[in-house]
Amino acid sequence: MKHKTNSGFTIIEMLVALVIFSALLSVTLVGFQQGINSWKRSLKGLSEQQYLLKREQWFYPLFEQAIAAEYIYPEGVLGVYFEGNTEQMQFVSGSPILTGPGRNAGIEMRVHKEGNTEQLQYRQKFNADIQRGFNWDREKWYTLVKDMKQIQFEYLAGVHLPSWGMISGLAPEQQQYYRDSPAWISTFKGKEEESLPHQVAIIFTTEKNKHIRWEFSVTYNSDALAPMFGN
Secondary structure, three states, X not given: OOOOOOOOOOHHHHHHHHHHHHHHHHHHHHHHHHHHHHHHHHHHHHHHHHHHHHHHHHHHHHHHOEOOOEEEOOOOOEEEOEEEOOOEEEEEEOOOOOOOOOOOEXXXXXXEEEOOEEEEEEEEEEOOOOOOOOOOOOOOOEEEEEEEXXXXXXXXXXXXXXXXXXXXXXXXXXXXXXXXXOEEEOOEEHHHHXXXXXXXXXXXXXXXXXXXXXXXXXXXXXXXXXXXXXX
């Protein structure tokens, strides 16, 4: 008499199949998780890029409508107003970031240290009077860019020759304001340069040591009306 053959799986075969299935599932899940992480990183990178791009757009009209009219300085000297170094700058613009074009305002920007990072901060003041000096006491600072390893400003100064003589004949402290070809400099004084800078650069170093450089053209001849206390 023949015995009926059992066509089912043995316990050993089931265990082997389970081990293989678990291994395949583990590999699949690891790959899936890596894909999710990669997607999240790409989204974060895109978000940071969009974040910086949006803020960069704010600065174009600000600098393009910088006021080139002459002002009376406290000592009674006429001159255009723009003062800046690597960490701070002041000027007057017809298109402030917070309110847009239509009304002139004094502008101040600075690099502010916050822990181990640096921020780009901004404030503005309407009815700025260069002759009397700015009073910023009530003006609030706004953080426009944050979480940077380093931020600094640079200025493209144009050709500036003395009205008589040669640059080498000027006093050493005055020679820095004169040049026979455009140059990027770290300190700019409009009164001494007798002009606004050609361009302003804002340079960022991210926490991942990525370098980002924004460059903005500055309009020499402003369409805005000269202030009543100017020339």
